[in-house]
Amino acid sequence: MKSILIKNILLDHKPQxxxxxxxxxxxxxxxxxxxxxxxxxxxxxxxxxxFYNAHTHAAMSLLRGCAEDMPLTEWLQDKIWPLEAKMQxxxxxxxxxxxxxEMIKSGTVFFSDMYFNVPVTIRAVEEMGIxxxxxxxxxxxxxxxxxxxxxxxxxxxxxxxxxxxITITPHAVYTVSADLFKRLAAIARERSLIIHTHLAExxxxxxxxxxxxxxxxxxxxxxxxxxxxxxxxxxxxxxxxYELDLLRDRGVWLVHNPCxxxxxxxxxxxxxxxxxxxxxxxxxxxxxxxxxNLDMREEMKIAALLAKVHYxxxxxxxxxxxxxxxxxxxxxxGLDAGEIAQGxxxxxxxxxxxxxxxxxxxxxLSNWVYSADSSCIDSVICDGKFLMQGGKVPGEELIKEAAxxxxxRLATKNNQN
Amino acid sequence: MKSILIKNILLDHKPQxxxxxxxxxxxxxxxxxxxxxxxxxxxxxxxxxxFYNAHTHAAMSLLRGCAEDMPLTEWLQDKIWPLEAKMQxxxxxxxxxxxxxEMIKSGTVFFSDMYFNVPVTIRAVEEMGIxxxxxxxxxxxxxxxxxxxxxxxxxxxxxxxxxxxITITPHAVYTVSADLFKRLAAIARERSLIIHTHLAExxxxxxxxxxxxxxxxxxxxxxxxxxxxxxxxxxxxxxxxYELDLLRDRGVWLVHNPCxxxxxxxxxxxxxxxxxxxxxxxxxxxxxxxxxNLDMREEMKIAALLAKVHYxxxxxxxxxxxxxxxxxxxxxxGLDAGEIAQGxxxxxxxxxxxxxxxxxxxxxLSNWVYSADSSCIDSVICDGKFLMQGGKVPGEELIKEAAxxxxxRLATKNNQN
Numbered sequence: 001m002k003s004i005l006i007k008n009i010l011l012d013h014k015p016q017x018x019x020x021x022x023x024x025x026x027x028x029x030x031x032x033x034x035x036x037x038x039x040x041x042x043x044x045x046x047x048x049x050x051f052y053n054a055h056t057h058a059a060m061s062l063l064r065g066c067a068e069d070m071p072l073t074e075w076l077q078d079k080i081w082p083l084e085a086k087m088q089x090x091x092x093x094x095x096x097x098x099x100x101x102e103m104i105k106s107g108t109v110f111f112s113d114m115y116f117n118v119p120v121t122i123r124a125v126e127e128m129g130i131x132x133x134x135x136x137x138x139x140x141x142x143x144x145x146x147x148x149x150x151x152x153x154x155x156x157x158x159x160x161x162x163x164x165x166i167t168i169t170p171h172a173v174y175t176v177s178a179d180l181f182k183r184l185a186a187i188a189r190e191r192s193l194i195i196h197t198h199l200a201e202x203x204x205x206x207x208x209x210x211x212x213x214x215x216x217x218x219x220x221x222x223x224x225x226x227x228x229x230x231x232x233x234x235x236x237x238x239x240x241x242y243e244l245d246l247l248r249d250r251g252v253w254l255v256h257n258p259c260x261x262x263x264x265x266x267x268x269x270x271x272x273x274x275x276x277x278x279x280x281x282x283x284x285x286x287x288x289x290x291x292x293n294l295d296m297r298e299e300m301k302i303a304a305l306l307a308k309v310h311y312x313x314x315x316x317x318x319x320x321x322x323x324x325x326x327x328x329x330x331x332x333x334g335l336d337a338g339e340i341a342q343g344x345x346x347x348x349x350x351x352x353x354x355x356x357x358x359x360x361x362x363x364x365l366s367n368w369v370y371s372a373d374s375s376c377i378d379s380v381i382c383d384g385k386f387l388m389q390g391g392k393v394p395g396e397e398l399i400k401e402a403a404x405x406x407x408x409r410l411a412t413k414n415n416q417n
Numbered sequence: 418m419k420s421i422l423i424k425n426i427l428l429d430h431k432p433q434x435x436x437x438x439x440x441x442x443x444x445x446x447x448x449x450x451x452x453x454x455x456x457x458x459x460x461x462x463x464x465x466x467x468f469y470n471a472h473t474h475a476a477m478s479l480l481r482g483c484a485e486d487m488p489l490t491e492w493l494q495d496k497i498w499p500l501e502a503k504m505q506x507x508x509x510x511x512x513x514x515x516x517x518x519e520m521i522k523s524g525t526v527f528f529s530d531m532y533f534n535v536p537v538t539i540r541a542v543e544e545m546g547i548x549x550x551x552x553x554x555x556x557x558x559x560x561x562x563x564x565x566x567x568x569x570x571x572x573x574x575x576x577x578x579x580x581x582x583i584t585i586t587p588h589a590v591y592t593v594s595a596d597l598f599k600r601l602a603a604i605a606r607e608r609s610l611i612i613h614t615h616l617a618e619x620x621x622x623x624x625x626x627x628x629x630x631x632x633x634x635x636x637x638x639x640x641x642x643x644x645x646x647x648x649x650x651x652x653x654x655x656x657x658x659y660e661l662d663l664l665r666d667r668g669v670w671l672v673h674n675p676c677x678x679x680x681x682x683x684x685x686x687x688x689x690x691x692x693x694x695x696x697x698x699x700x701x702x703x704x705x706x707x708x709x710n711l712d713m714r715e716e717m718k719i720a721a722l723l724a725k726v727h728y729x730x731x732x733x734x735x736x737x738x739x740x741x742x743x744x745x746x747x748x749x750x751g752l753d754a755g756e757i758a759q760g761x762x763x764x765x766x767x768x769x770x771x772x773x774x775x776x777x778x779x780x781x782l783s784n785w786v787y788s789a790d791s792s793c794i795d796s797v798i799c800d801g802k803f804l805m806q807g808g809k810v811p812g813e814e815l816i817k818e819a820a821x822x823x824x825x826r827l828a829t830k831n832n833q834n
Contacts, residue, residue: 064776065783071730102773105792262722263787265730292787293774302719305679306726313488313682356519357710359481359817360824366482370680370709373790375522400776407777 002037002384004346009042010353010364011340018047020346023162023384028342045378046351046364049338051108051296052329055196055234055255055284057115058124058132059095061102062087062407063289072202072264072290080289084116086410092117094406096124097399099294104130104393106295106374109347109382112196112232112255112284112333114169118153125164129387131347133333135169135196138176138184147180154187163383165194165333167232172198173209173217181224194230194333197221200243201235202266218243227252232332234284235260237267244270244277253280253332256324258303260286271307272315282329283321300325300369318366350379419454419801421763426459427770427781428757435464437763440579440801445759462795463768463781466755468525468713469746472613472651472672472701474532475541475549476504476512478519479824480706489619489681489707497706501533503827509534511823513541514816516711521547521810523712523791526764526799529613529649529672529701529750531586535570542581546804548764550750552586552613555593555601564597571604580800582611582750584649589615590626590634598641611647611750614638617660618652619683635660644669649749651701652677654684661687661694670697670749673741675720677703688724689732699746700738717742717786735782767796 004020011018017032018025027034060080067079087095092115103111110131113121118134125132136150157166168188170176176184176197188195200206200217209217218239221227229251236254239247247254256269274281283303285294300321307316330338337345351368352358355376358367368376380388387393421437428435434449435442444451477497484496504512509532520528527548530538535551542549553567574583585605587593593601593614605612617623617634626634635656638644646668653671656664664671673686691698700720702711717738724733747755754762768785769775772793775784785793797805804810 062777064788065778065780068780068783068787069725069731069734075730098773098776105773259718259722262726263730265725265728268726288788292783293790295774295790298715298718298790301676301715302722305676305719308682309679309685309723311682313492313680314486317486354817356515356522356813356817357712359515359820360479361482362824362828363482363485366485366709370485371481371705373710373712373715373792375790375792396773400771400773403776407779411779 003034004038004040004384005032005034005036006040006042006047009350010046015042018340020381020384023346025340025342025344025346028340042350044352044354046353047340047348048351048368049326049340050347050349050380050382051325052282052333052335052338053103053108053111053284053294053296054232054253054282054329054332055257055286056111056113056294057287058099058111058113058121059087059092059115060287060289061099061294062091062095062403062410064292066289072266073204075264075290083410087116089117089120091406091410093120093124094402096121097128098403099288100124100128100130101393101396101399102288102294104128104380104387105377106293106297107349107377107380108294108296109380109387110329110333110335112167114171114196118166119158122158122160122164126161129382129385131163131335131382133165133167133194133196135167137169137171138180139171140177140180141175154191167194167196169196172201172205173220174205178224181221181226185224185226188230194232195226196232197234199233199236200238203238206238216243218246222246222250234286235266237261237269239270241273244273244279248277248279251280253282255282255284255332256303257284257286258306259299260290262302262306264290268306268310271303272311275316275320280328280332281324282332283325295374296325297368297372297374304369318363318369322365322369346381346384348381349377350381352376352378420451421455421457421801422449422451422453423457423459423464426767427463432459435757437798437801440763442757442759442761442763445757459767461769461771463770464757464765465768465785466743466757467764467766467797467799468742469699469750469752469755470520470525470528470701470711470713471649471670471699471746471749472674472703473528473530473711474704475516475528475530475538476509476532477704477706478516478711479504479508479512479820479827481709483706489683490621492681492707500827504533506534506537508823508827510537510541511819513538514545515820516705517541517545517547518810518813518816519705519711521545521797521804522794523710523714524766524794524797525711525713526797526804527746527750527752529584531588531613535583536575539575539577539581543578546799546802548580548752548799550582550584550611550613552584554586554588555597556588557594557597558592571608584611584613586613589618589622590637591622595641598638598643602641602643605647611649612643613649614643614651616650616653617655620655623655633660635663639663639667651703652683654678654686656687658690661690661696665694665696668697670699672699672701672749673720674701674703675723676716677707679719679723681707685723685727688720689728692733692737697745697749698741699749700742712791713742714785714789714791721786735780735786739782739786763798763801765798766794767798769793769795
């Protein structure tokens with residue numbers, strides 16, 4: 001069991017020592033002098049919880065910037081889906097690794113993924129030391145063979161480390177039938193897996209769902225028995241007051257993805273009502289092709305700004321949006337993490353307090369949410385291990401080279417059609 | 418005359434060589450082999466225009482994060498103005514240098530400043546090699562002695578390098594009288610100085626102006642003869658269609674400050690109409706106490722996202738918002754810069770194409786606007802000189818130490834009251 005002792009680091013407004021043994025914080029306080037395998041000087045640095053990205057599509061990093069200035073439906077159908085159809089396992093692996101590298105460098109230690117080819121994503125996550133909830137995705141438009149393959153995968157889940165959990169990710173009400181939704185809900189409850197889906201993202205989705213089922217997407221999923229504390233619903237922009245109450249009463253976790261919602265013109269998340277009604281809420285970046293990065297720090301700032309311009313400057317305060325991006329993301333996926341406290345899983349960021357963007361320091365969190373960027377992150381700790389130390393992630397150059405090759409394969413295939 | 422030759426750098430979608438002699442780009446093309454004082458290898462890098470921040474209050478960097486989650490009027494009156502009243506010349510100097518350091522590190526080579534104590538700001542700008550339009554600020558609430566001092570300053574402008582211009586910055590319609598506005602407009606036209614003011618930032622400002630003068634702020638300033646192509650108006654959120662047409666017809670330069678407007682809940686800038694009506698428009702960060710940084714890259718992304726969530730995903734395209742932040746900022750202040758072209762002032766950024774956030778590269782500008790952050794900037798060139806090279810700004814540590822001391826002086830003074 002490896003141990004790390006961090007001395008004199010700013011934590012909860014004062015310099016403290018932090019001992020990590022194995023994958024947990026075991027002691028926090030002043031003058032800790034246990035022997036440790038690794039001793040870190042924390043002066044001029046702060047220790048803060050890292051990010052838990054509650055909704056993304058990791059390997060879409062390979063599609064970064066491939067299509068701009070389009071609404072969601074057109075963007076998906078004309079640009080994204082045709083490119084995705086060309087992606088092979090090696091592309092998805094290279095894309096997932098590129099995404100994980102970007103996440104580590106911007107302070108994220110966990111992501112909830114909804115994409116294709118679970119085995120290669122598991123492999124990338126295991127190799128790179130990050131945590132993930134990896135979704136087995138169901139889109140019926142991809143064909144019944146594809147659905148059958150997903151169901152078979154769920155019957156015989158692979159062995160993984162404790163950093164990896166498998167989730168069930170039906171894509172959305174417009175791509176998954178009532179029967180399949182019900183079947184997936186039953187499997188999820190039987191095997192204690194989280195269900196993670198897109199919900200009420202666009203007006204079009206709401207209109208189409210009402211036309212097809214005489215119910216809005218939120219009511220439709222409730223009708224199908226999908227909504228519970230083990231459900232994570234991404235976006236949830238177009239929900240009325242009754243539906244917000246219903247989502248709260250069912251204990252559903254909402255995931256706000258402000259950059260994606262704004263960029264695709266999907267609509268304005270109802271932050272003020274969601275805070276007032278005390279819904280479960282976390283933050284996500286969505287896939288970086290609609291963002292176009294996986295930077296949760298930027299996502300916090302933009303979530304707060306969007307809430308303020310719509311509801312007033314006092315809505316979505318610094319500590320609140322920080323909690324959405326950290327502790328709440330961990331809670332949504334059942335992780336005993338997201339706080340720097342004795343006994344919790346040892347995930348943390350070491351922030352450079354001497355970075356120009358962190359000066360002066362009236363309020364560390366305010367600087368972190370509104371002023372910092374990834375250049376202020378010195379180190380990233382996940383599960384008791386350094387994923388980045390002093391700005392360096394081992395193997396970075398190989399990951400980038402492989403991603404460049406995969407992207408150029410995709411571009412070539414695309415030009416041939 | 419110093420010269421710099423950059424070889425094989427990505428520019429306009431192909432590798433090119435760029436020669437800088439003195440403070441201008443003198444040759445751009447393939448296979449340039451002039452002798453040069455400095456030879457730069459541009460492989461795996463791109464050369465792009467840097468940022469021109471068209472509205473800020475530089476030394477407010479010292480107030481970063483000192484007050485959060487408040488509307489503009491309360492924020493100004495209860496928090497900002499009392500702290501500003503305590504700032505001495507040495508604080509303003511330290512704050513301006515901190516701001517300039519942050520701007521250089523995030524790719525900005527010019528800022529238009531509206532703040533106090535012009536001589537210390539000039540000193541900071543001259544020393545650090547950036548460009549600036551430095552405003553002589555008028556707020557009548559500060560007393561007639563203060564106004565007289567500003568007017569005397571304008572009568573006898575100091576000698577500066579070509580990187581510095583002096584502007585006249587009446588604060589706003591609610592802090593400057595009709596007489597003073599008219600007097601300042603006359604001085605500006607007589608001496609060919611730009612007038613830079615806040616305009617139509619909040620609903621309150623509009624209501625109060627109508628109550629006082631029976632005219633909205635835009636109409637009131639036009640009535641006073643303020644509006645022309647030498648006028649830069651920051652914010653301009655609450656303007657009706659007639660007023661937008663008027664501002665266009667007068668050739669006024671608008672400055673959009675999305676972070677500040679969102680954070681203070683001031684309102685939504687009318688991007689779609691302003692593009693459609695073809696107004697002159699540039700981008701600014703506002704003071705970093707309402708942002709809370711001076712990062713124009715982030716400002717571009719947020720400007721685009723705000724426009725898209727309000728007007729649709731096709732509004733404010735990548736190349737458009739990039740132009741607002743670069744060429745248009747230079748044009749607003751009469752600088753022969755903002756483009757990398759033969760004969761133009763030699764201002765540029767060297768971007769690291771191998772940064773994880775810049776991969777893959779389907780579209781360089783899309784990556785730059787939506788995905789990058791300051792960590793992707795390798796070097797910053799202003800007026801033919803490197804202000805930052807390989808991420809290093811000379812003197813950085815001293816600037817940060819001085820800012821920390823100034824902030825702790827201010828905090829102490831504040832606690833004593």
